[in-house]
Amino acid sequence: MPPPTSTQAVVGPSDFRFRCIDCGDLSDRASQDFHCSRCGDLLEITYPEWKYRGVAPGSAGLFAENLKSIWKQRRLSSLPADLSGVWRFRELLPTLPNDQQAITLREGNTPLYEMPQCARIVGMPRLYAKHQGMNPTGSFKDTGMTVAASFAQQAGYLWVGCASTGNTSASMAAYAARGGLRSLVLVPEGKISWSKLSQALDYGAVTCQLRTDFDGCLRLLQELVLCAPVYQLNSINPFRLEGQKTLAIELLEQFDWQPPDHIIVPGGNLGNGSAIGKALIEMRDLGLITRLPKVSIIQAEGANALVRTLREAGGKHLVSVNANTRATAIRIGSPASWKKAVRVLEATAGACEQVSEVGIAQAKAEIGAEGIGCEPASAAALAGLKKLLEQGFVKREEIVVLVLTGNLLKDPDFTMEFHRGDLFAGGSHEANGAALAALRRPPIVLDATLDAVMKTLEHAEKTVPSR
Numbered sequence: 001m002p003p004p005t006s007t008q009a010v011v012g013p014s015d016f017r018f019r020c021i022d023c024g025d026l027s028d029r030a031s032q033d034f035h036c037s038r039c040g041d042l043l044e045i046t047y048p049e050w051k052y053r054g055v056a057p058g059s060a061g062l063f064a065e066n067l068k069s070i071w072k073q074r075r076l077s078s079l080p081a082d083l084s085g086v087w088r089f090r091e092l093l094p095t096l097p098n099d100q101q102a103i104t105l106r107e108g109n110t111p112l113y114e115m116p117q118c119a120r121i122v123g124m125p126r127l128y129a130k131h132q133g134m135n136p137t138g139s140f141k142d143t144g145m146t147v148a149a150s151f152a153q154q155a156g157y158l159w160v161g162c163a164s165t166g167n168t169s170a171s172m173a174a175y176a177a178r179g180g181l182r183s184l185v186l187v188p189e190g191k192i193s194w195s196k197l198s199q200a201l202d203y204g205a206v207t208c209q210l211r212t213d214f215d216g217c218l219r220l221l222q223e224l225v226l227c228a229p230v231y232q233l234n235s236i237n238p239f240r241l242e243g244q245k246t247l248a249i250e251l252l253e254q255f256d257w258q259p260p261d262h263i264i265v266p267g268g269n270l271g272n273g274s275a276i277g278k279a280l281i282e283m284r285d286l287g288l289i290t291r292l293p294k295v296s297i298i299q300a301e302g303a304n305a306l307v308r309t310l311r312e313a314g315g316k317h318l319v320s321v322n323a324n325t326r327a328t329a330i331r332i333g334s335p336a337s338w339k340k341a342v343r344v345l346e347a348t349a350g351a352c353e354q355v356s357e358v359g360i361a362q363a364k365a366e367i368g369a370e371g372i373g374c375e376p377a378s379a380a381a382l383a384g385l386k387k388l389l390e391q392g393f394v395k396r397e398e399i400v401v402l403v404l405t406g407n408l409l410k411d412p413d414f415t416m417e418f419h420r421g422d423l424f425a426g427g428s429h430e431a432n433g434a435a436l437a438a439l440r441r442p443p444i445v446l447d448a449t450l451d452a453v454m455k456t457l458e459h460a461e462k463t464v465p466s467r
Ligand code: F0G
Pocket: 139, 141, 163, 164, 165, 166, 167, 168, 169, 235, 266, 267, 268, 269, 270, 271, 272, 273, 329, 330, 375, 377, 378, 405, 406
């Protein structure tokens, strides 16, 4: 395979530029690893033209109202770009050379659910969940993947690659397959769910299970893209985050542009919280909303690099950890986008918290019992809300949205072990895990007789609480 040539550098068309998040260097090209050629920090996408499009203070109101009405009208359209819950908002995204040829699976368009039972549990009058697990491959990754994979394809790349804890690889493999691209997946051996791994296989990716952790996979990918023409699709790629911004845009549209008080999101590599924050700040600057919701980021105690970075280093340098959690999606020790996330927390006055393994398992069962369900990493958001309420950081009457990042079906082993009572068996969490017994609904094996089923029903009538 030949090394990348200069034509394979990622070139931006005229409406956006790459900006280094540290030294601020502006460029219309990005290297294969998406790091600043001057200082080595991460890049973000910026839109210098917005200043000149009637977006200056004073005219922002009219511009914003136009956008809202265009986005609404597109809901009646049957063009592929308008059917996508990402490309429908294309005015806030980098312009594709050909936007009607985007690789799309109708991503986005995800539901905003009310969660009355979870609200009752945490003692709030109402609580909402934006369920990104309802995307085509079952996680929020699809909203970023449609953008980044489309740019890769239209720039002429033949290969795309990612390191992943499972969801990125599932999403990348699907979008690559739809766009006629070949895909290379690097995942940590034995540390991702079978469900996610099987998606990558089914979508035809070349899948490597490396004997390392996620951080090791990502380091290797970063080296690889500098010596092979493989377009990297991790969230270091700023096009990914542009697509993921649409979670927040769609959410605000669902709230009729009245911002909620608080958005709570689980954090792993810290791309998603960064994307949500960027979207909110841009929407405020464009006059689409008048105030910023707080964005809070929740990590697992065993993968708490951002929590420690803030507490031990004041957010000035990254404190890496050896990550370990059953919420494998967020089992990440050196999050790439930590600096972007720190800035979002500062700009929106959000909090960063850590939650226990038991807290995650309990929250997951509670979200499941609501008839919604999510994967373990997503449940960290509800576990985090409980802590933020206890601390008084979130007030009970506030409007809070939990971002559920992945579908319940993403990690069936976790769910089965929880309900069978095996999740914490023999481990250090076993004693705490006993508190979860009331939430368990293990499958019951019976003889195939009416009598056996009737007895079970009668027993359940007395013991299973009605909702
Ligand atoms: N929730 C789920 C279900 C995830 O898959 C991830 C990340 C996160 C939360 C954290 O998001 O990294 O943007 O802070 N999964 C990645 C992957 C890393 O490879 O699938 P983040």
